[in-house]
Amino acid sequence: MLIPTSGVRMKRAVIVGAGIAGLATARRLAQDGWHPLVVERAPARRSGGYLVNLLGAGYDAAERLGLVPALSDRALGLFTTVLVRADGRPKLTVPSAVAAAALGPRTMTVFRGDLENALYEAVRDHAEIRFGTTIATINQDAGRVKISFSDGTTENADLLVGADGVHSATRTALFGPDHRVDLPYVVAAFPLPQPPAEVPESSATTFIGPGRTAAIVNLGPHRSSAFFTYRCADPGRELTRGPVDALRAAFGDLAGGVPEAIRHVETDPSSAYFDRVSQVDAPRWSIGRVALLGDAAWCVTLFAGHGAALALAGADQLGAALRRHGHDVPSALAEWETGLRPEIVKRQALARRGMYQYAPPSRFHVWMNDVTIRAITLPGIHGLVRRGIERQNR
Incomplete structure (x- = not known):
């Protein structure tokens, strides 16, 4: 732990949430000489097993935070994607080279x-x-934020960061409860200790049908995962059912490794991330010396595919703004939000369009998606796709 230098008061930051956004914020501020305190509601560390892509500003932030060497040893690399029919038979294949062209060289999964x-x-x-x-x-004045905790302790901090996810208690307490926009979808994602035999090694099989997607990634034992999402009229009712019954009802007719993946959830329901799909559309991310960051501020949904990258980039850019403004924390937060918000707005819009890819509303939309994917695999086309992705990530 950092020990304050004699005669020098280290700036104190309290960060709510020990997920990616919270830990990245603590890392960035510690690099700049802050003394961070991270508080987490859960009794111990939690981790999810689904895949995240670090690219663009997210990869740049991972470099500046010193994470790339450790992550390189765990990087999953590229894999072939096979689109399948409901009975598991292959429909079309997207080679790993196409993914490489689309993602570019500065990326990591x-x-x-x-x-x-x-x-x-x-x-x-x-x-x-x-x-x-x-x-x-939470009480604040122009100079400090006074925070009391459930364990009876208190802190006087220079900065409070709410990085406590899409269901953020910090956001509800200070910014109001109505900034979360719930969408008519649920999503489940979880690791697979052993990949289903029906899924070829170093590949992902993906079924996309009207209103639903099921994907199984086989990268070997303890390196495989499953992802499910589907449209539903009442996400709250689906969550009440729990992941086992809900996934069995929504995907029980599929083959190709899906039944085996669902059986894993039956044996270990706690391993599954299972939640409604929501975005957060808050008109501002800071009040005085309190800021929201990551999903608490701007959840773009898993449909956007940039949640982890935006959390890292947001933390890194927050640290940079605080360094530029010194003790003027409110001005730093205002500058940070002004610079980052256009990218968030763009990603949220892309996520809303992405719903048609993950949960196509009709068989016609499924067919159109297939046509688009087939076109991407044609020689020369994936170079155009790569340039389009690069423009999006600038």
Whole structure:
């Protein structure tokens, strides 16, 4: 843990949430001489097993945060994607070279849990981390934020960052409860200790049908995962059913490794991330010395595919703004939001369009998606796709 230099007061930051956004913020601020305290509601560390892509500003931030060496050892590399029919028979194949062309050279695919592990290892000796702790009260004036915690302690901080996810209690307490926009979809993602035999090694099989997608990635034992999403009239009712019954009802007719993946959830329901799909559309991300970051501020949904990258980039850019403005925290937060918000707005719009890819509304839309994917695999076309992706990531 950092020890203050004699005679020098280290700036104190309290960060709510020990996920990617919170740990990245703690890492960036510690690099600049802050003394971060991370509080997490859960009693211990949690990790999810689905895949995240770090590209564009997200990859740049991972470099500046010193994460790339640790992540390189856990990078999953590229794999072939096979679109399948409901009975598991292949429909068309997207070679890994097409993915490489689309993503570009400065990209990395890792498990979310491995990214969180790398961040935790980078932060643990430079920040205080308290599990099983929540915020009870927040009061601020022009110079400080006074925070009391559920364990009875208090802190006087220069900055409070709410990085506590899409269901953020910090956002509800200070910014109001109505900024989360729930969409008529649910999503499930979880690791697979053993990949289904029906899925070829170093590949992903993906079924896309009206209103639903099921994808199984086989990268070997303890390096495989499953992803499901579907449209539904009442996401809350689906969550009440739980991942086992909900996935069995929505995908029980599929073959090609899907039944085996669902059986894994039956044996270990706690391994699954299972939630409604939501975006957060907050008109502002800061009040005085309190800021929201990551999904708490701008959740773009898994349909956007940039959640982890935006969390890293947001934390990195916040640190840069705070360094430029010194003790003027409100001005730093205002500059940070002004610079980052256009990218968030763009990603949220892309996610809304992405719903037609993950949950096409009709068989016609499924057919149109197939036509688009077939076109991408044609010689010369994936170069155009790469340039389009690069323009999006600038």
